[in-house]
Amino acid sequence: MMTDRKLSSADEFDKALTVHAHEFGVRLGDEDRARLRDYYSLVLSWNPRLHLVAPCPPAEFATRHVLESLLALRFFPEGARVVDVGSGAGLPLIPCLVMRSDLRAVLIEASKKKSIFLQEALNRLDRRHAARVVAERFEQVEPPEADFLTCRALERFTETLPELLHWSSRVEMLLLFGGDSLRAEIERSGIPYDSKLIPQSDKRFLFVIRRAE
Numbered sequence: 001m002m003t004d005r006k007l008s009s010a011d012e013f014d015k016a017l018t019v020h021a022h023e024f025g026v027r028l029g030d031e032d033r034a035r036l037r038d039y040y041s042l043v044l045s046w047n048p049r050l051h052l053v054a055p056c057p058p059a060e061f062a063t064r065h066v067l068e069s070l071l072a073l074r075f076f077p078e079g080a081r082v083v084d085v086g087s088g089a090g091l092p093l094i095p096c097l098v099m100r101s102d103l104r105a106v107l108i109e110a111s112k113k114k115s116i117f118l119q120e121a122l123n124r125l126d127r128r129h130a131a132r133v134v135a136e137r138f139e140q141v142e143p144p145e146a147d148f149l150t151c152r153a154l155e156r157f158t159e160t161l162p163e164l165l166h167w168s169s170r171v172e173m174l175l176l177f178g179g180d181s182l183r184a185e186i187e188r189s190g191i192p193y194d195s196k197l198i199p200q201s202d203k204r205f206l207f208v209i210r211r212a213e
Contacts, residue, residue, distance in 0.1 A: 009058045013040045016062035023199040024067040025074065026099075035098045035125055036066055042124060043089055046117050052089035068198055069095045071206050072150055072175050078102050083146040083171070085138045085164060086154035088114055090121050092177070093150060097127045105131040106144045110155075143167055152177040158185040165189060174209040182207065 014037050021028050028036070040061060043052055053065060069092030076082065079102050084093040087107040097103055109115045115135035122128045134141055149171045154160055158181050168174060176182060180203065186193050191209055198204040 009044065010037050010041055013037060013058035013062050016059035017066065020063050020067060020200070024063075024071060026067060026070045028099075032099055036095060039090070039094060039098060039121060039125060040066070042117075042121055046120075050111075050113055050117055052114065052117065053091075063200055065089075065091055066095045068092070068177070068204075069152070070099060071196070071198065072096055072148075073099060075173065075175060075208070076100065076103060076148065079104070080148055081105070081144075081146045082148045082150060083144050083168075084108065084150045084152075085168075086110070086151055086157075087118055087133075088153050090118055092152050092175075093131070094118075094121055094125070094127075097122075097130055098125055101127070101130060103130060106134060106146065107131055108134045108136065108138050108141065110135070110137040138167060139163060143170065145170075147172050149174045150177075151175075158182055161185045162189060165191065169211075172211050174207075174211075176207040176209070178205065178207065179203050 014033055017028060017033055017036060046052060056064065072092050073096055082093060082103060082105045084105060085108050087093065087109040093105050093107055097105060107118050109118060112135050115133050118133045122131055149168045151164065157178060183195065183205065186207055194208040195205045198206060
């Protein structure tokens with residue numbers, strides 16, 4: 001019975017990807033959908049032990065987590081180097097890596113157990129050569145060379161933002177996912193930014209910070 005439920009969940013997830021991809025400006029090929037479905041199944045199997053994401057229906061995972069994450073792709077040129085801070089379940093970078101094999105990434109995750117999941121996901125999705133996992137808090141590691149920084153679910157995000165901005169001072173563009181509290185903290189920093197309302201939401205945004213050249 002458990003297998004049947006998982007297959008049914010995966011089918012519902014796949015259907016939601018297909019139906020809603022255009023709202024997020026994403027084109028999904030059959031292979032993309034198959035890999036994203038494998039990623040979803042992997043998160044489902046590890047989630048009871050690691051609490052990677054809050055439990056949600058398959059369709060919500062497709063839109064709220066995967067398609068939202070893929071909004072970052074439009075900013076990445078060919079061969080972009082990306083550092084993701086607080087990777088957790090691998091959002092937003094693992095869906096992006098699934099879609100774009102040219103990307104090179106560093107996933108920074110403080111939880112040792114979650115970092116094991118991230119490595120397993122990269123292995124299963126055939127992206128182990130495209131990214132490496134660093135099992136440390138970002139403050140404790142030297143910032144890797146990167147053109148972009150992504151962050152979606154960092155613990156105490158608003159409180160940590162000033163330190164994250166300082167740590168990533170050499171990164172050209174930051175892509176930060178969040179709501180009004182994160183916006184207020186960005187404005188407090190005095191750094192110019194753009195914001196893009198995330199489809200199917202009235203309170204979540206993708207904040208884009210471009211560093212002055």
